[in-house]
Amino acid sequence: MNYPHLRPRFFQGALLFLVVLFSCTKIITTDIGSGLIPPVDGVITKDTVIEVSTKNLGFDTISVGISDDHVLGYVNDPVFGKTTASINFQVAPETSPFARGINKDSIVVDSVVLSLKYKGVWGDSLQPLNLHVYSMDPENLFNSKSSYANTKKFIKGQELTEFNTAKYVDIRRLDDVDTIKGVAATEITTNQLRIRLNKSFGENILRLDSATYYTGDSAFYTYLRGIIVEPDATGQALMRMNLTDTTTRLALYYHKLGGGDTLVKRFMPKALTSASSNTILRDYTGTEIPSYVNRPDSNQDLIFMQTSPGTRAFINISNVKGMPNVIVHRAEILMNQVPYASNDTLLSPPNLFLAAYNKDSAHQFIIPYDVSVYNGSINNLTQFGVSPRLKNGVYSYSFDISRYVQNIITRSDTLYNLVLTAPYNQYIYYDNTFQYALPISSPSLNYPATGRIRLGGGNNNNSQYKMRLHIVYSLPE
Numbered sequence: 352m353n354y355p356h357l358r359p360r361f362f363q364g365a366l367l368f369l370v371v372l373f374s375c376t377k378i379i380t381t382d383i384g385s386g387l388i389p390p391v392d393g394v395i396t397k398d399t400v401i402e403v404s405t406k407n408l409g410f411d412t413i414s415v416g417i418s419d420d421h422v423l424g425y426v427n428d429p430v431f432g433k434t435t436a437s438i439n440f441q442v443a444p445e446t447s448p449f450a451r452g453i454n455k456d457s458i459v460v461d462s463v464v465l466s467l468k469y470k471g472v473w474g475d476s477l478q479p480l481n482l483h484v485y486s487m488d489p490e491n492l493f494n495s496k497s498s499y500a501n502t503k504k505f506i507k508g509q510e511l512t513e514f515n516t517a518k519y520v521d522i523r524r525l526d527d528v529d530t531i532k533g534v535a536a537t538e539i540t541t542n543q544l545r546i547r548l549n550k551s552f553g554e555n556i557l558r559l560d561s562a563t564y565y566t567g568d569s570a571f572y573t574y575l576r577g578i579i580v581e582p583d584a585t586g587q588a589l590m591r592m593n594l595t596d597t598t599t600r601l602a603l604y605y606h607k608l609g610g611g612d613t614l615v616k617r618f619m620p621k622a623l624t625s626a627s628s629n630t631i632l633r634d635y636t637g638t639e640i641p642s643y644v645n646r647p648d649s650n651q652d653l654i655f656m657q658t659s660p661g662t663r664a665f666i667n668i669s670n671v672k673g674m675p676n677v678i679v680h681r682a683e684i685l686m687n688q689v690p691y692a693s694n695d696t697l698l699s700p701p702n703l704f705l706a707a708y709n710k711d712s713a714h715q716f717i718i719p720y721d722v723s724v725y726n727g728s729i730n731n732l733t734q735f736g737v738s739p740r741l742k743n744g745v746y747s748y749s750f751d752i753s754r755y756v757q758n759i760i761t762r763s764d765t766l767y768n769l770v771l772t773a774p775y776n777q778y779i780y781y782d783n784t785f786q787y788a789l790p791i792s793s794p795s796l797n798y799p800a801t802g803r804i805r806l807g808g809g810n811n812n813n814s815q816y817k818m819r820l821h822i823v824y825s826l827p828e
Contacts, residue, residue, distance in 0.1 A: 394825050396680060401820040403684065404650040404667040405808035407643040413659045413775050414498040415629035415799050417594055417622055420470050422629060422800050424480050424589040425582040428698060430691050431657055431803045432635040437581040438467075439487065439505055440594050441495075441625040442601045442618035443568035452614050453607045455558045461604040461613060463553035465511075465578070467544045468596035469525045473801035474588030475697045481517035481585050484546055485510050487577035494572075499628035501660045501799070507579055513547040517583055520544065522590065543598055544590070546580075553603040557616065568624040577626065587697070589801055594620040594627055631660055631800050650810040653689060654818070658701040658773040658802035665708070666769040666809075668752075668820055674760050677824040682756035683736070684769075686748040689805045689816045700739045701773035701802025704732075704791055705750045708768045709783050715770050716780035720754030724781065727789055737796065739804070746804060756822065775799050 415421055422436040451458065465484055487493060488506035512518055528541045556575070559565065564574045578601070593599060601618040620627060635641050640655050640662065654664045666684065684705070688695070706715040717724070723731040732738075736750040758764040767783075776795045778788040807816025 396825045398823045401670045403809040403818055403820050405654050405818055406649055406651055406665040407655055408663040408665060409644055411659050412500045412502055414500055417627040420591040420593050420798055422589040423592050425584055425586045426474055430805055432638045435632045436589055437630040439577055439579050440620050440627040441572055441577045443571050443621055445617040445619050449565040457608045458557050458605050459608050460550045460553045463548040463550055464602045465546045465548055466598055466600055468593040468599045469542045469544050470591040470593050472522050472588050472590050476522040476588055478587045480520040481583035482520055483517055483581050484512045484548060485579040487579055489576045491576055493577050493626045495624055495626045501629060501631040504630055511548045511552050513549055518546045522588060591798055595622050651808045652811040654806040654808045656773050656804050658797045658800055659775040664771045666771055669766060671756055671759055672766060676761060679753050679757040679824050681823040682753045683821050684750045685821050686806045686818050687816050688746040689807050698803055700746045700804035702737045702796045703748055704737055704772050704774050706770050706779055708770045714780055714785050716783050718752055718755050721752050773797055773802055
């Protein structure tokens, strides 16, 4: 790229500035940047590092949709504090009209089992979890027309867990093949979390008056407002569960008094009528995070990134304004993990996203020129640099903002603050007119609450960890 019409601007003062600012002629090795330098004869490429300012921001909230994976479990992280994740949802009869098959007064309940589809785990699967199941107090307002933030807690009713004793969960065994005794051979299960509940709970459901509670889903919800699955403060993992999978269900197994075949009635979450929410509570007590967020300094040495609901950070690249006219081959913000040896291998990092920020409107939008949108979705997330890279046991990120930096230098485009997040299902504006928003990623860039990393900030004294803007450039001919 040449700028012949700008040649007269390179007067003596500018040349002196170049000598001072760009003293390094050796290309700093990066996994991506060096491959983009054009092999053109006679073109001398150089690079420089420009300092950035970084500041930890406050905390965000999310709402998890019924069809998305919910998280369930407990984590106690010395760097990021405690996370407690519970699942709240409604179930309704699988079929309508509801028929028991035998007289309700002759029912003998064999077992009551709540099954949740298991999709994976984040954290230490070697440490077991303990879970409790409760009915939701009927005074709670809980319906499918509303969405509920992760901070919303619901009043618990009666404990339903069998013998009112916590369910011990060995996460490693959840993908084992299992069968349900006394039921047809088709009842083979795998990748399920199955929790036995008290038989009395099943008896009460099967003996409900049909004319009152089995006329439709909403009628049944007046009896069973919802189910809450909640962990004890033990373990070190968040399990992913899917509510709309056909294997997520409440199953009641019963037979006729005096003998007979085992019958089963299933109650399931329904995407159109059932309410759901994922209560995810963060407790940062005893960590450095609150002090970093509340400190007034505008350039910090550490940046704490945690998947939503979690933490965010500002990045200021205003020093790029001092650059004279150059041809930018690559401009990348380099971010490196500051390890915490005891648990970084188990509590893996998230995908990150970098956005521009308009302080007047307090809105975020995609970084101009470097984030590509096609058919209403971002289609270059990998090239942009959202994924962590692992080298020698340490994670790093490299966000490509080459075109944006070029336009700041040559066209004096507006220089915005940047916001770094680890998003779940958030939307972002297409540009700074704020008329059109699109999902950052579909499917979501991260699962809720799964992922955390401590990065070096712009004020970190260790050059190995210091966040910086690395620019590979050449001079106009």
